[in-house]
Every structure is written in structure tokens, then in C-alpha cells.
Amino acid sequence: MSVRTVFGPVPSRRFGRSLGVDVIPRKLCTLDCVYCEVGRTDKRGLARREYIPTDIILKELRAALAAHPGVDCVTFSGSGEPTLHAGLGDLLRAARQMTSAPLVVLTNGTLLWKEDVRKDLTTADIVCPSLDAVSEDVFRRIDRPHPRLTAVQVIEGLVEFRRQFQGKMWLEVLFVLGMNDHDEEVWLLRQAIDRIAPDKVQINTVVRPPAEPWAHPVSHERLEQIRTMLGPRAEIISPTRERSCAPAHLPSDQEMLDVVARRPMSAVDVAAGLGVDSATVASALDALVASGRLRIVEFEGNRYYALPEAGFAVN
Numbered sequence: 339m340s341v342r343t344v345f346g347p348v349p350s351r352r353f354g355r356s357l358g359v360d361v362i363p364r365k366l367c368t369l370d371c372v373y374c375e376v377g378r379t380d381k382r383g384l385a386r387r388e389y390i391p392t393d394i395i396l397k398e399l400r401a402a403l404a405a406h407p408g409v410d411c412v413t414f415s416g417s418g419e420p421t422l423h424a425g426l427g428d429l430l431r432a433a434r435q436m437t438s439a440p441l442v443v444l445t446n447g448t449l450l451w452k453e454d455v456r457k458d459l460t461t462a463d464i465v466c467p468s469l470d471a472v473s474e475d476v477f478r479r480i481d482r483p484h485p486r487l488t489a490v491q492v493i494e495g496l497v498e499f500r501r502q503f504q505g506k507m508w509l510e511v512l513f514v515l516g517m518n519d520h521d522e523e524v525w526l527l528r529q530a531i532d533r534i535a536p537d538k539v540q541i542n543t544v545v546r547p548p549a550e551p552w553a554h555p556v557s558h559e560r561l562e563q564i565r566t567m568l569g570p571r572a573e574i575i576s577p578t579r580e581r582s583c584a585p586a587h588l589p590s591d592q593e594m595l596d597v598v599a600r601r602p603m604s605a606v607d608v609a610a611g612l613g614v615d616s617a618t619v620a621s622a623l624d625a626l627v628a629s630g631r632l633r634i635v636e637f638e639g640n641r642y643y644a645l646p647e648a649g650f651a652v653n
């Protein structure tokens with residue numbers, strides 16, 4: 339199946355209808371997080387390269403913006419760590435010429451200690467890096483980083499980036515039950531957050547099928563306690579809600595496969611992103627399951643659609 343580098347719009351819990359730009363082939367990342375929605379990391383790397391030609395990505399982005407002029411934002415993320423793309427700065431500058439929609443970069447933040455990465459991100463409006471742990475042992479267990487990465491190095495990179503970056507920085511912390519949700523780690527995170535001083539701290543937990551079946555979500559009650567501990571900038575990201583939208587066109591199989599190719603999605607997720615009603619999309623997704631092009635993944639009592647070859651350990 340051919341997967342395009344620009345996909346969606348997809349529903350984003352933080353940004354509304356987001357046009358996704360996937361600059362990294364599945365699945366190359368600096369980390370192998372136990373909760374990853376994309377599946378297990380095939381290749382952990384730190385080398386920045388033009389893994390997908392910049393001109394191909396820009397051609398697809400231009401066409402997608404023409405087809406979806408009303409998107410809420412353009413988000414650089416996808417099937418791996420986007421700052422590994424050596425042309426990210428060029429991509430953001432070119433995208434800035436094409437649209438006035440906010441340019442968002444979702445990054446795991448592990449390469450912000452590199453000056454070239456910080457420079458590439460200067461054109462973005464919002465950068466959302468992650469920080470899941472401060473203790474090296476917790477960092478290694480939850481994020482399973484490349485052997486040459488340390489939590490100290492990542493935190494120093496975040497501090498330096500915040501000092502230089504003029505746009506908004508929203509730091510995401512994802513909590514996994516029994517891994518990084520104990521008081522001691524939360525207080526260490528609070529100290530690190532106070533040093534980094536992001537505009538917002540967004541608290542998340544495992545809401546879609548994770549790479550490892552034993553990565554479970556933290557209860558809402560515990561997330562509320564953590565929110566208080568992390569201070570006034572912290573907020574809990576709420577789950578995607580179905581938008582009220584008039585039934586429009588039925589998306590093509592390829593449009594739905596492009597969306598689901600990045601991570602497992604419920605029918606409501608796909609419908610909200612593509613601007614159609616979820617009942618219509620659910621039958622179309624079920625037809626793709628029947629033909630073997632998608633499979634069902636159950637997680638926490640909910641049904642998600644994923645590619646047959648996606649690296650999830652759950653059924």
C-alpha cells in the first residue's frame with residue numbers, strides 16, 4: 339500500500355482538525371516508548387538525514403492544503419521522531435509560505451540539545467516536546483531510549499530550547515500506570531518543569547492501543563492529583579469528542595488508510611478528522627477489515643482500526 343507523507347485532516351485532542359505531515363519513515367525514532375501508538379520502534383537512531391526527500395513532502399503538502407483550506411493547523415509528526423529529518427527547517431519555512439494556519443511540531447524533545455535542531459524549529463508556532471521521566475532508570479524503562487541518550491541531556495536541551503524559542507512551548511508528560519506515576523517521580527518532574535518553564539504542561543495517559551500490552555492508563559483521579567502536583571501550568575488533555583458535522587462525502591479507502599496508517603484510530607477519530615459521520619465511516623472501515631486491509635485492535639474496552647502489519651502486541 340502506498341502511504342502518503344501528508345495525511346488527514348485527523349482529529350487532534352489539542353489542535354482540532356490537523357493536517358498531518360509525516361517526515362520520517364515508519365518507524366524510526368530515538369525512543370521506543372512502551373505506550374507508543376505507532377507500535378514498536380524498528381530502528382532507534384540519532385542521525386539526522388533527509389529520510390524522505392523534502393521536495394516530495396512539500397509537493398504533497400501544497401496539494402493537501404489546496405484540498406483542505408480550512409484546517410486548524412499543520413502538524414509535523416507521524417510515524418517516528420520528526421527532528422530526525424535534516425530538512426525540517428526548510429520544510430517549516432516553505433510551509434509558512436503556503437498557509438497562515440499554525441505550524442505545530444510534535445517531538446519527543448530528545449534532540450533539542452543539538453543546536454541545528456533548535457534552529458530548525460524556530461519557524462514553528464507551537465512546539466510540543468515530551469518529558470516522561472527525570473530519573474534515568476524510569477526514563478530507560480518507559481521510553482527505552484537510544485543507548486547514547488540520557489534524561490539529563492534531554493532536560494538540558496529542553497531548558498536551552500525554551501530560552502531561545504519565541505513561539506509557544508507545550509510540554510507533554512504521559513503517565514503509564516506503575517511506571518512514572520508515583521509521587522517521587524512526579525515531584526522530580528515538577529522540579530524539571532519549573533526549570534524548563536514551558537507555556538503549558540499537558541498531562542496525558544495511554545488512550546490508544548500501546549506498543550506493549552502491559553502499558554496501562556492512569557486513572558482520572560490520579561491524573562487530577564498529578565495535575566495539582568505539577569503546578570498551575572498543568573492541564574489534562576481531554577479525549578477526542580465527536581464533532582457535530584453534517585454527513586458529507588464518504589472518504590475514499592485511501593484517505594482512511596492514510597489516516598489509520600499512522601496509529602490505531604476509532605471510527606469516531608477517523609470521522610472527526612475527515613469531517614463525516616462516524617456511522618458511515620464505521621461501515622466503510624469494517625469493509626476494509628473484511629477485505630484484510632485493516633484489523634481490529636481492542637484496548638480498554640474500545641475498538642480501534644489498525645494496519646494488519648502494525649507492530650502492536652494486542653489483538
Ligand code: SF4
Nearest residue numbers: 367369370371374446
Ligand atoms: S511515542 Fe513518539 S517518541 Fe515514543 S517511540 Fe513513539 S514515536 Fe517515538
